[in-house]
Amino acid sequence: xxxxxxxxxxxxxxxxxxxxxxxxxxxxxxxxxxxxxxxxxxxxxxxxxxxxxxxxxxxxxxxxxxxxxxxxxxx
Numbered sequence: 001x002x003x004x005x006x007x008x009x010x011x012x013x014x015x016x017x018x019x020x021x022x023x024x025x026x027x028x029x030x031x032x033x034x035x036x037x038x039x040x041x042x043x044x045x046x047x048x049x050x051x052x053x054x055x056x057x058x059x060x061x062x063x064x065x066x067x068x069x070x071x072x073x074x075x
Contacts, residue, residue, distance in 0.1 A: 038050065
C-alpha cells in the first residue's frame with residue numbers, strides 16, 4: 001500500500017509540474033519556428049528576421065565550421 005501511495009504522489013507531482021510548464025510564459029520557441037520555416041522554404045530574409053540584431057553563431061562539422069555575426073546567413 002505504501003508503494004502505491006508513493007507512486008500516486010510522484011505521478012501527481014509530475015502531472016502538475018508538466019501542466020504548469022505548458023502554460024507558463026511566452027512561446028520561447030516562436031523565433032526558432034520562424035527561422036526554421038523560412039530556412040526550409042529557402043527564404044533567407046524571413047529566416048534572418050527571426051535573429052537578434054547581433055546575429056547568430058552556427059557551428060557545423062562542414063567547413064568552414066563556424067559562421068557568426070549579423071551576416072552569418074550571407075555566407
